[in-house]
Amino acid sequence: MTDTRKTLVRRTPWPGSVTGPIGTPLQPSVAYTAQDPDALDALYTGQTQGFSYAREGHPNASVLASKIDAMEGVEGGIVVGSGMAAVTAVMFGLLKSGDRVLGGTQLYGRSLRLMREELPRMGIETAFSDPTDGAAFAAAITPGTRIVLVEVVSNPTLRVADMHAIASAAKSAGALLVVDNTFTTPGAIRGIDVGADVVLHSVTKLLAGHSDVTLGYVHAADPAHRKAIYDTATTFGLTPSPFDCWLAERGLFTFDLRFERASANAAALADALAQAAPVSRVLYPGRADHPDHARAAALLDGRFGNMVTFEIAGGREAANRLVRAAADLPFAPTLGDVATTLSHPASSSHRALSVAERAAIGIGEGTFRVSVGIEPPEFLLAAFRDALGAV
Structure with a gap:
């Protein structure tokens, strides 16, 4: 019984194998053992490579x-x-x-x-x-x-x-x-x-x-x-x-694929939003009407990304109507998801700024930031048509 208890509270070494995993192993260990104090010194002074404590x-x-x-x-x-x-x-x-x-x-x-x-x-x-x-x-x-x-x-x-x-x-x-x-x-x-x-x-x-x-x-x-x-x-x-x-x-592993698909969707969405009656302004660096388009084209070499910003008139009331009607567009203060997300800087990322400070950098109550995802483009455009219809 004593030997059994000792075995239970000791870590079991990983089983030996002549093969290796395809997937990266997950290692949640907080601490790592060293052979002796000299070995730990060698690690901390950079003579050897390894890990000692997960915070480091x-x-x-x-x-x-x-x-x-x-x-x-x-x-x-x-x-x-x-x-x-x-x-x-x-x-x-x-x-x-x-x-x-x-x-x-x-x-x-x-x-x-x-x-x-x-x-x-x-x-x-x-x-x-x-x-x-x-x-x-x-x-x-x-x-x-x-x-x-x-x-x-x-x-x-x-x-x-x-x-x-x-x-x-x-x-x-x-x-x-x-x-x-x-x-x-x-x-x-x-x-x-x-x-x-x-x-x-x-x-x-x-x-x-x-x-x-x-x-x-x-x-x-x-x-x-x-x-x-x-x-x-x-x-x-x-x-x-x-x-x-x-x-x-x-x-x-899928970043390149996601980036390309989301960027293509963003370009299509920006063009569609520019034609939508409730939209007063669209900002997408890939569009010729963007104030910095020439610079973006030279700097980014045609890779304009997945972010689109647009503005509607009507203030907070119109913004609320749009979000409530956007059933297929998650309203969340984030970006970069596989799905398209809609955010409202005045009430989230830039809420700490005063109204005047937000206005000075082009953010109003009708400003929305869209992180475009990898959905089929027809689905995405239909979702925005429905949301803008409420405005």
Whole structure:
């Protein structure tokens, strides 16, 4: 009986096999054993490679990071617990009190909040400039600017940043260019192709692609910056779940197919919305009437992505009618799912901004952001015809 009890509380080694699994194994272990203290020292000093404690890294995160690295054309990226964990790790890993950050006027709502409210509490100065105006943005990069944060295509109004001017100005000023590549993804452009010193993603979105994980990714070109970001993520506990990493890796297997189908659907939807009577404005970088179309065509090489933004008149009342009539269009504050989702920035991602602040960047009560999925296009267009009919 004693031997049986001892066996039950000891871990059973994996059965030996001359074959290997096709699927990536899921490894949820929190801790990893070492042969002796010398072996643990060798691991922590980088003489050997491996894992010790899951907050500091685990196999599923490493596998996922290597795949996104390949997509971005880099090495050494890390996976963290969410997209905002990636933004936070960069800011707190690379900044100190007295530093200055210049952000694009159009960023994800929580990134705006981090810059407006949290960083100033830590003694970090923040400012904003229009990334579509390269000259004005360059002029806003002062000698004290440590980080420049932009999205290539902005959330949610899909404006396209003048990346060449911004990258050149940041380099001349000695500032680090941080690119949030969530909206565009490496399917449209890679961070290194626009001069990014740091590139980050909300893996939660189109990379994972199924609305069932919460993860982020960040890569810095400079090894010292990579270490600072990694140390911050580890110290702050911005740890990714092994199961989420496993799911996200599985999602990446179909990324190219999903990206191509969703992008084609988005182009068709944008054209259809432009012809719909209740719609007063459509924003899609692939359309000739987009204010930054020429720049998008040159920068993205025809890969305009799966996001469409449109606006209707009638304020919140009309917005409510549209959503209630959109029975086949999930209304949710997210993007990148296999199914098309509809979101309302004024009541979700950008709700922390005042009405005037939202209006200044082109967001009104009738503004909707569409994350286009991979449904049959005829189904998608019919669903929007029904929803717009209620308006």
